[in-house]
Amino acid sequence: MALLTWQEIHQMLDEAVARIRKDIDFEPEIGIILGTGLGSLVDGIEMVGTVGYETIPHFPVSTVESHAGRLLFGNLEGKKVVCMQGRFHYYEGYTMQQIAFPIRVMKKLGMKTLIVSNAAGGMNPNFKPGDIMLIKDHINFFPGNPLIGPNDNDWGDRFPDMYEVYNKGYQQIAKEVALEQNLRLQEGVYVGLTGPCLETAAEYRMLRGFGADAVGMSTVPEVITAHHQHNKILGFTIVTDMGLADNMHPCSLEDVIGTASKTEPKLRDLIAGCVKRM
Numbered sequence: 001m002a003l004l005t006w007q008e009i010h011q012m013l014d015e016a017v018a019r020i021r022k023d024i025d026f027e028p029e030i031g032i033i034l035g036t037g038l039g040s041l042v043d044g045i046e047m048v049g050t051v052g053y054e055t056i057p058h059f060p061v062s063t064v065e066s067h068a069g070r071l072l073f074g075n076l077e078g079k080k081v082v083c084m085q086g087r088f089h090y091y092e093g094y095t096m097q098q099i100a101f102p103i104r105v106m107k108k109l110g111m112k113t114l115i116v117s118n119a120a121g122g123m124n125p126n127f128k129p130g131d132i133m134l135i136k137d138h139i140n141f142f143p144g145n146p147l148i149g150p151n152d153n154d155w156g157d158r159f160p161d162m163y164e165v166y167n168k169g170y171q172q173i174a175k176e177v178a179l180e181q182n183l184r185l186q187e188g189v190y191v192g193l194t195g196p197c198l199e200t201a202a203e204y205r206m207l208r209g210f211g212a213d214a215v216g217m218s219t220v221p222e223v224i225t226a227h228h229q230h231n232k233i234l235g236f237t238i239v240t241d242m243g244l245a246d247n248m249h250p251c252s253l254e255d256v257i258g259t260a261s262k263t264e265p266k267l268r269d270l271i272a273g274c275v276k277r278m
């Protein structure tokens with residue numbers, strides 16, 4: 001698909017934002033992306049309103065069954081938030097620019113901070129399924145980048161510096177909140193690649209050798225987009241299964257979603273605790 005110009009992107013953003021504002025007069029400061037099996041993380045949010053993705057001009061529509069498709073606006077721990085209930089994956093066939101679009105819409109709505117969550121395979125042998133990992137850094141293993149194409153220098157830099165993409169202050173907050181909540185919080189590097197197949201033993205070995213602790217099919221494009229537009233970022237991974245090259249087991253989608261759902265209440269409390277202190 002041809003790359004969009006920024007003139008086109010701005011036009012599309014204006015139309016999407018006008019549609020949302022028609023129903024919701026609300027300026028969220030924090031955006032939250034809910035990953036696989038994590039849709040009910042929103043339970044603790046005092047809801048103000050929702051907007052279905054299918055009603056927003058130019059918004060991609062989620063094709064994965066385990067992902068709902070709406071923006072949910074509300075208050076969490078006294079902060080105004082917008083949640084993406086359902087995200088867009090490269091393996092679904094979206095372009096990187098399409099995956100970037102909702103992140104840019106949230107910025108236009110007022111977002112200053114992005115909190116990302118995902119489900120991923122653990123490669124650090126100290127991890128166990130059901131662990132939560134604080135994302136300290138990432139590796140972009142996608143064959144693309146949402147910033148490829150023309151750049152709008154007023155929106156973000158042509159060559160964004162990737163210094164402290166995951167905000168250090170927020171990481172400190174997350175560790176303190178985890179301690180208070182008696183939660184074992186792992187930390188590590190997330191590597192994002194296309195999927196949709198999981199990795200072979202040889203690939204897990206390679207990715208581990210590259211310095212990654214968890215591997216998944218999302219997050220990196222959204223984080224690059226958010227960083228480009230100067231958002232502060234906090235990210236969490238739920239380790240749903242282990243990808244240990246020398247100890248491979250079959251892994252089903254049911255296992256992944258089951259573990260994500262079981263871990264969800266812990267992640268919900270952790271995110272709420274972090275939001276409170278932001």
Ligand code: HPA
Pocket residue numbers: 119120121122195197198199215216217240241242243256
């Ligand atoms: N690999 C990639 N993505 C994943 C995995 C995995 O092992 N588990 C959950 N999402």
